Amino acid sequence: MRTLEVDLGDRSYPIYIGGDLLKQAGAYFERHGLTKKSPVLIVTDKNVAPLHLHKVEASLQASGYRTVCHIVEAGEPSKSLAVFEQVMTTAIENGLDRKSSVVALGGGVVGDLAGFVAASYMRGVTFVQMPTTILAHDSSVGGKVAVNHRLAKNMIGAFYQPEMVLYDVNSLQTLPDREVRAGLSEMVKHGLIWDEPFANWCGDNCDKLLALDADALEYGLIQGCGIKAKVVATDEREQGLRAILNLGHTLGHAIEATGGYGEYLHGEAISIGMAAAALIAVHRGRDASLYEKTIQLLKGFGLPTAMPQHLKEEQLISAMMHDKKFTENKIVFVLPVRIGEVEIVSDVMLEEVRQVIAELKGEGQNV
Amino acid sequence: MRTLEVDLGDRSYPIYIGGDLLKQAGAYFERHGLTKKSPVLIVTDKNVAPLHLHKVEASLQASGYRTVCHIVEAGEPSKSLAVFEQVMTTAIENGLDRKSSVVALGGGVVGDLAGFVAASYMRGVTFVQMPTTILAHDSSVGGKVAVNHRLAKNMIGAFYQPEMVLYDVNSLQTLPDREVRAGLSEMVKHGLIWDEPFANWCGDNCDKLLALDADALEYGLIQGCGIKAKVVATDEREQGLRAILNLGHTLGHAIEATGGYGEYLHGEAISIGMAAAALIAVHRGRDASLYEKTIQLLKGFGLPTAMPQHLKEEQLISAMMHDKKFTENKIVFVLPVRIGEVEIVSDVMLEEVRQVIAELKGEGQNV
Numbered sequence: 095m096r097t098l099e100v101d102l103g104d105r106s107y108p109i110y111i112g113g114d115l116l117k118q119a120g121a122y123f124e125r126h127g128l129t130k131k132s133p134v135l136i137v138t139d140k141n142v143a144p145l146h147l148h149k150v151e152a153s154l155q156a157s158g159y160r161t162v163c164h165i166v167e168a169g170e171p172s173k174s175l176a177v178f179e180q181v182m183t184t185a186i187e188n189g190l191d192r193k194s195s196v197v198a199l200g201g202g203v204v205g206d207l208a209g210f211v212a213a214s215y216m217r218g219v220t221f222v223q224m225p226t227t228i229l230a231h232d233s234s235v236g237g238k239v240a241v242n243h244r245l246a247k248n249m250i251g252a253f254y255q256p257e258m259v260l261y262d263v264n265s266l267q268t269l270p271d272r273e274v275r276a277g278l279s280e281m282v283k284h285g286l287i288w289d290e291p292f293a294n295w296c297g298d299n300c301d302k303l304l305a306l307d308a309d310a311l312e313y314g315l316i317q318g319c320g321i322k323a324k325v326v327a328t329d330e331r332e333q334g335l336r337a338i339l340n341l342g343h344t345l346g347h348a349i350e351a352t353g354g355y356g357e358y359l360h361g362e363a364i365s366i367g368m369a370a371a372a373l374i375a376v377h378r379g380r381d382a383s384l385y386e387k388t389i390q391l392l393k394g395f396g397l398p399t400a401m402p403q404h405l406k407e408e409q410l411i412s413a414m415m416h417d418k419k420f421t422e423n424k425i426v427f428v429l430p431v432r433i434g435e436v437e438i439v440s441d442v443m444l445e446e447v448r449q450v451i452a453e454l455k456g457e458g459q460n461v
Numbered sequence: 462m463r464t465l466e467v468d469l470g471d472r473s474y475p476i477y478i479g480g481d482l483l484k485q486a487g488a489y490f491e492r493h494g495l496t497k498k499s500p501v502l503i504v505t506d507k508n509v510a511p512l513h514l515h516k517v518e519a520s521l522q523a524s525g526y527r528t529v530c531h532i533v534e535a536g537e538p539s540k541s542l543a544v545f546e547q548v549m550t551t552a553i554e555n556g557l558d559r560k561s562s563v564v565a566l567g568g569g570v571v572g573d574l575a576g577f578v579a580a581s582y583m584r585g586v587t588f589v590q591m592p593t594t595i596l597a598h599d600s601s602v603g604g605k606v607a608v609n610h611r612l613a614k615n616m617i618g619a620f621y622q623p624e625m626v627l628y629d630v631n632s633l634q635t636l637p638d639r640e641v642r643a644g645l646s647e648m649v650k651h652g653l654i655w656d657e658p659f660a661n662w663c664g665d666n667c668d669k670l671l672a673l674d675a676d677a678l679e680y681g682l683i684q685g686c687g688i689k690a691k692v693v694a695t696d697e698r699e700q701g702l703r704a705i706l707n708l709g710h711t712l713g714h715a716i717e718a719t720g721g722y723g724e725y726l727h728g729e730a731i732s733i734g735m736a737a738a739a740l741i742a743v744h745r746g747r748d749a750s751l752y753e754k755t756i757q758l759l760k761g762f763g764l765p766t767a768m769p770q771h772l773k774e775e776q777l778i779s780a781m782m783h784d785k786k787f788t789e790n791k792i793v794f795v796l797p798v799r800i801g802e803v804e805i806v807s808d809v810m811l812e813e814v815r816q817v818i819a820e821l822k823g824e825g826q827n828v
Contacts, residue, residue, distance in 0.1 A: 182610055182617055186610060186612045213619065214619060215616065216616060216618075217699075218620065240584065243546070245553045245554070246553055248584075249553060249583060250549055251581060251584045252584055252585065252619065331585070
């Protein structure tokens, strides 16, 4: 078991990464001094519940905690205000009080939803994250929680830090192959923005990671979380540096939106977005090898790097314009400088983006 | 014009209290460096809009700000997740971005609703309070914002501090007499919990305050806000001391809930609650004069101090048990020690409350 401390002053918290941590949930609750007098609400989804819920419940109950569950549908539609209100109803009906905890057991959707419940219930109760996907190594660091509005993603939320993150790498063994690849996309991103040796390590170990080798996974997750934690510690409320975490997300979100949030997994969409960012950087004068290295790394994980033919350029551009990261009609992009370093560029022209979309369509489908 | 600084570290903010401040809104926005490139959302209600909205809009627009309005129904039902979502829709459709401000122009309901919108929109934007009631001198200090769940009040919210409070005492001149009295109830409460000379000043100046004398009002509001600010600065997230602000609220909330949130104004309900707290304290050994002085002060403002006959004891008790301020089945009460000082007592027995409810019913209706 490894521990990573996310350093945020009086909102600091540890991430515990290791095997079988879900079965020790009760002991970790005790270690953090969480009261047994107040009920614990576990929020999870229909995919995760049959696999892992009993472990968490059994462990908490064995330690003397009273648990309550709320199981939502798997997938993005559960990040709605309607589902948020249903979870609140469960919390109130089961007598959760100000000393209660809300546990997010699942991936990014459950984490975002349960996190916003924790942030808002009685103006904020204890939040515990138990990620069950690789992708969640990203969302479990940084305290960004939210639900979607029908007009835009993540519009309603908070910055709210957990009390702890329990990352059980055994829970990752049941992930479908496609989700493993997509989750590793964010891990690779952390290498690309901050740490060349780690990016190279990812490339050298893609087979082990894809095979869910426990040692490789623990190391990769600790490094990935660690990079994100460093960035977040510098800029908790996303005023500046934190934007580098959005490498690949500008176009990635547009791909997800245009595909109707279902056709592409988040990690797949940002993989294409990272390829696009590298290509824009090359057009602006970086060495062509930057793009080549980037797509080689992503392809090693079986991730897509070409733009799907059926996504219409105008729809992608329109979706980008609606993204909340654009203010004052200018387009901000995170662009690579070299492997392991990025810069935030605020003057990317629509024409440059159009050009790259066209070129990446020429690369053909390689999903 | 007087300024009170609420001291909360990097979340500190000023309260400006004086005449005609709404007409100077644009200048205050400029003084605080709020950008003119992002639209400003003004949330208000149907009662306040015809009286004051044009002043704020005209002033902001004259300074070069683009304004958007969302006008809700007056009253507690607007503090719902459904209305919250509607305000979010207005914000998104009008292109509010992360540098936008949300203005609460109105009383406590508008302040709570707009405050939670500001806290949650894109995970938090600038919040500006423009209270138009006396009662809001209480809610505009402390950063507690929330909407109601159908099962309980204020269950969904945040601690979120404004950028500034613009308190235009001229806007109070149009308040109905009953709301003036109810608003002054919280002002008296601030004297009762913290400051005997101020409590005495309130008693000596009740006629001036009821007549909305500008000087008396400015002084009373600055003192009331100042007391609340001191308490909140000590305990921003309501871990301890801040609970003293709940004097009269334990039974007061139960009276409001039992009366269906409409029969009694908040200030009226807590007036009865403060009388009850004083009577419990006397039963526990404080001098009988404590109760006499308390009700004399409240009656001076025309506030009720007897328990309405038609409110059923069992319903009041049941409503109290559901209040979020009770944990672990024990009843916490704020009780006066003397005028100007209170204590938090955690062992008040249901029997004591029943006894006092019965006695206060014996006092007869005096609303």
